[in-house]
Amino acid sequence: MKSLRLLRLAVVVSVSSAPWVLLASGGTANAAATTYFVSPSGSDGNAGTSAAQPFKTIQKAADSTGPGDVVQLMNGTYRETAPGRDVVNITRSGIPGAPITYEAFPGHKPVLTPVTGWHGVRITGASHIKVRGLEVAGDAASISLEEARKQAGQKKAVFNTNCIGAYKDEKSGKASHHLEITGNHVHHCPGGGISAIDADHVTIDRNRVNSTSWYTEYATSGISVLRALDEGPGDPSQYKIRITGNVVHDNETKVVWTKLDRHSDGNGIIIDTLKDKDNSDPAYKGRVLVANNLSFDNGGSGIHSYKSQHVDIVNNTAYLNSRSTNMEPYANIFAAMSDDVRILNNVSYVREGKPTNSTHRNTNVTYDHNIYFGGEKPEAMGPKDLVADPGLAKPGTDLATADFRLTEGSPAIDSGTAFELPANDIAGKQRKAGSAVDRGAFEFSVSGEPADPVTAPARDNAVAAPVAPATGATTTTSPTSPETTETASVTGSGGLASTGASVVALTIGGAAVLAAGAAAFWLARRKRAGS
Template identity: 45%
Template sequence: MQHTLFFPMMIHGFGFLSLSASLVLPWALTGLVQGQKITESLFKDVPQLSTVQEIPLPNRKLISRISTATTYYVSNNGNDRNSGLSTSSAFRTLQRAANLTNPGDTVLIMNGEYKNRPQDGAVLNIKRSGTANAWIKYKAYPGHFPKIQHDTWNGILISNKASYIEINGLEVIGDNAKIDRDYAMSQKDNGNNRFTNGNCISIGEKEGKGRSHHINILNNKVHDCGGSGISAIEADYVKVDNNTVFNNSWYTRNGCSGISMLNNWSSDNNQGYKIFVTNNKSYNNRMYVPWYQAGKITDGNGIIVDVSKGYRGRILIANNITYKNGGSGIHSHDSQHIDIINNTAYLNQQSSDVKKKAKGEIYAGYSSDVKIFNNIMYASPGNAVNSNMKNVNVNYNYNVYSNHSTIKVTGSRDIIADPQFVNASARDFRLKSTSPAINSGLKWSSLTTDFLGNPRVSGYATDRGAYENP
């Protein structure tokens, strides 16, 4: 059963019940870089070429009209009265540039801290779309590390069905450092508190007003938001790749997670891969305030695909590292057509309410057509590494399960053993040379690199988990 809430944003799963929360904004809101490790034809960058149209005129020579993409610059030392067309004439605010963009344009953001004005619902509200051959890109200026610091509903919001948008190389920071649990608990019935419920990067405003497509969220650092880290509602053709997402979902009254995809929307009939959640590190995302509809802690997952039974495309969740989240590391709730491949999940399910009904480090519930292969799942003693709750055609195989965990379902090629991480206490989840995960996985044709971008396969068979041993 799906519930619609009446207050601000976002989304998200409901780890062990048959319900799921989807949150709604009360009004429309206003306003490093590594190579991509998995390349899919649907997401290839298209060169921004000038187009030249020659118009013949009688008795006159040809006149050439040239249309070119524009690069805008934003700097902490800029001024919104500037042209924004060079580093020396940069704008001061991100929104000034966003309000001018056209297909093919790029916004380069220089060092500094960018904040929302008190009346704004986001530091950057993206409403203008690119096109299939001319994406609009918001990127860190080469060698720079800009920060978006907000205390409102969103650091970055993609609204108004904006599509063909890329966010690349930014740091988005929420308000958690200024909030404590006592204050957050005092606000657990206040859905209008933007300080406790604010999100970092949000795709879509609310159900029925989402419907963005072709969105790339790449190489960002996203943390300390009371609500969601990276979330999408009713979106299609989304890539969330190589982001670091942590310390989110702490203080919201809503069921939020580190990375979440809710009510995925099919913009066409393509049944191939259209949503990618790959090469991300998601940790310490958890809830400290009960979800108000359930009266308990329900989420704070590393990654969740939520309430997407009607989605016709396929989803790839691969090469991710999730650890010490309050909820599960990765899971599918009430969804379908998902491949969860070569991920590493370590000591998730940290929240006490979640532990009582722990369903797994990586698992599916109320789902269909899900493959969970080549993963490493390391749970706390007695906690479940997986489960099979009211699923249809959900297959676990070629996984490694820690030998002190509770295992609810096993595949014929699953292994129960110590995966032998290099140094898990230091968060180094690479594999020792004696690990049973090495050369024992199933080659997945759509996955040609590992978490670090190294070729997969390097031995005679693929390794299990997010890393491929050289």
């Protein structure tokens, strides 16, 4: 019997190396797209267009690409080409229908290892980019906490290296958009894991992000979206950013955030400052979906929305987060200083003595159909929220042995509220249709067997048309009165759409993930959970 030892994402990507003809939206044939090959044993003097004559550096390939091109990395370790540089800085864009893709050569397991630079993978003002099936392994194992604390404030990249990060190009003002970061394993970067700053139309799907943020002097997290900017119209009835199916654990900030001279963040997943920005940028008007994620044993929260709006945190499992002893504890799954946030169908297993959720300066934040177990009494309780043991198979903080699936008799089975969800759960099991939705990231399996591998393109995992959630506990804050918790009706938000990640097939079961990534928060950061 297969064991689901949560979670190995074995990324199955099969992309032909043969050129293909790109058709523009008007039907006109453009130049054939090119596949570039990269190997540490190659040469940047090669043509790079065959596996027999690969480039040596990913940067050379990135600087050669055009719309529709594919960059395939062969076996080996990829480092910076010079001290302080990123392993790769992606500045060239694809176009609609013809993204530029970075992936492993079929059957290969390349590893990007940033040591002296700020990033493994940086996306700077580039759009229509896919990064999938790679591994980004930072050098945190070579750094001591004592050494990192002594270096805090000196802004040295080696202590702040991020795995995967997307940013605005400060020179041109171009923001990154239409990004798919899927099926990667990013870990042990002393800075952040996967981040998107000033970006839009971002899909972060089925990655494993662990053991990041330990030694940075900035307030980073495992997965974070900061100060999103609408590319085109912003509509709160349309999902433009999706964080789905990720496994996020062991991320913690152990060095003070030098901007405020205190520890902050180290969350599993954070949606951060989409409104009330400290610059002239407008509030983000699109909608964000955070669904089907497993977040456990992080220093800060499991998942939360901070100073944000139009966010749905649905069907996630969060276990024993808020482990940091260096800062005031964050709640397990919550919203703070946020508006129009729905927190539904989650399984929240809270560390002893730590907060469960929050009503802090929220307006129109709804908690309902969640299961809370352990920790402090919830500040907000919807009519269908439960305080009960969720009946997880074998929860724990060791990914190799833990099993977070539901067991028979769990109160999470068939007790959630119908909602717009990916068609499959985090393990690839198809979710039941109709109103019998299970709570948490895992759909109950009667046989106890792990789900079959997901072999269809991720577009088949798109978000369905919404169903209005049931009435819940809504936190409402009057501008002139103390915060209160009251019961209010919650309505559906119309035809919520999907950004639609594509073409990654994943098998789950085991203890590790093939992947890559890099996230950065060394730009401006914000005070998080208690201001």
